[in-house]
Amino acid sequence: MTELNFEKHFQDKVDAEIKIEPKDWMPDAYRKTLIRQISQHAHSEVVGMLPEGNWISRAPSLRRKLILLAKIQDEAGHGLYLYSAAETLGISREELVEQLLSGKAKYSSIFNYPTLTWADIGAIGWLVDGAAIMNQVMLTRASYGPYARAMVRICKEESFHQRQGYEIMLTLAKGSAAQQHMAQDALNRWWWPSLMMFGPKDDDSAHSQQSMKWKIKRKSNDELRQQFVDVTVQQAEVLGLAIPDPDLKWNEERGHYDFGEINWDEFWNVVKGNGPCNKQRLDARIKAHEDGAWVREAAMAYAEKKEQRKLMESAKAEAA
Amino acid sequence: MKNWPLWEVFIRSKSGLHHKHVGSLHAADAEMAIENARDVYTRRNEGVSIWVVESKHITASDPDDSDPLFEPAKDKVYRHPTFYDLPDEVKYM
Numbered sequence A: 001m002t003e004l005n006f007e008k009h010f011q012d013k014v015d016a017e018i019k020i021e022p023k024d025w026m027p028d029a030y031r032k033t034l035i036r037q038i039s040q041h042a043h044s045e046v047v048g049m050l051p052e053g054n055w056i057s058r059a060p061s062l063r064r065k066l067i068l069l070a071k072i073q074d075e076a077g078h079g080l081y082l083y084s085a086a087e088t089l090g091i092s093r094e095e096l097v098e099q100l101l102s103g104k105a106k107y108s109s110i111f112n113y114p115t116l117t118w119a120d121i122g123a124i125g126w127l128v129d130g131a132a133i134m135n136q137v138m139l140t141r142a143s144y145g146p147y148a149r150a151m152v153r154i155c156k157e158e159s160f161h162q163r164q165g166y167e168i169m170l171t172l173a174k175g176s177a178a179q180q181h182m183a184q185d186a187l188n189r190w191w192w193p194s195l196m197m198f199g200p201k202d203d204d205s206a207h208s209q210q211s212m213k214w215k216i217k218r219k220s221n222d223e224l225r226q227q228f229v230d231v232t233v234q235q236a237e238v239l240g241l242a243i244p245d246p247d248l249k250w251n252e253e254r255g256h257y258d259f260g261e262i263n264w265d266e267f268w269n270v271v272k273g274n275g276p277c278n279k280q281r282l283d284a285r286i287k288a289h290e291d292g293a294w295v296r297e298a299a300m301a302y303a304e305k306k307e308q309r310k311l312m313e314s315a316k317a318e319a320a
Numbered sequence B: 001m002k003n004w005p006l007w008e009v010f011i012r013s014k015s016g017l018h019h020k021h022v023g024s025l026h027a028a029d030a031e032m033a034i035e036n037a038r039d040v041y042t043r044r045n046e047g048v049s050i051w052v053v054e055s056k057h058i059t060a061s062d063p064d065d066s067d068p069l070f071e072p073a074k075d076k077v078y079r080h081p082t083f084y085d086l087p088d089e090v091k092y093m
Ligand SMILES: [Fe+2]
Pocket: A045, A074, A075, A078, A154, A158
């Protein structure tokens, strides 16, 4: 087959909803796009543990603390599933980590915002995990097998994340005036960054069209964002909290909520590294990686020593 | 430094079922691979037994050869019970 035939055969498979697997032929750009997207996703899961980790030791009850720990542990698992999926494309874990630590690879900008109060943990579960779920449910149908399978596993674990966050918000919203204020303040700060999680507008999204053709994505950024707004408005009503957008209004004709313009300057600014916590997050990852180096080395040395010992013992047994 | 090798993880979800591939992870040795697999793949009672195999020991069939490899099975319909016509009188077979 010629390159062109390979390409056509590949696209036919994608169109026929046949999953692409690691050893199948795939266009170089498809492989690159996947590595970029999956690793970015993996980094987001890992960096995403930092803002929440900030509150483990200060959770208001043992119940909340256990839940938060379990949730954050899940996120570590999500990072692992995704790194593994990326590795099937021929990039090593070390390269992936290196790209994150050197700042070459991006992660979701949402995690560059600080968690100032306990209500932020509620808002993150409710809004940030909620937005992530919207994206991830779509990705369970991605054309690349290992990515889609990782997403299925992630989505199963993800639904408790949103509920535990919403429950925190619910408790605060039904609490004292100070607690209600705290909940509203968290919603005010997290609402817009959550909408930004879906990425630039379709017209400004460089990779969107090709990704849709390859069925890596099946919905555009704007479609997903709209879907998120539509379901979240009612959830805010139940909480009795106000979404901080004066332009938010039901549009009978469209059958969707209209909402205000996102501050794209802020979005690009945070992407470029100038968000409130970009430096802090990266420094924390670098420190964790460096502090853990001796553990990784020691574990490897110990494994090698054990292997040696086993070999020697079996040689002795044979000689006897 | 030598990096931790990659392991493939197989989980038996309940007794009586096959082990099924669930994913992979890095670990220094088999023992650590099992412990890590426990932590990442069975946090919600997904398993009663874990197998780990170092990925380099797995030999996979070549997808480019899948036609000649699996073609021979396609025209052997007589391997299926539905291929055979039985008289209606025969009730249990
Ligand atoms: Fe996650």
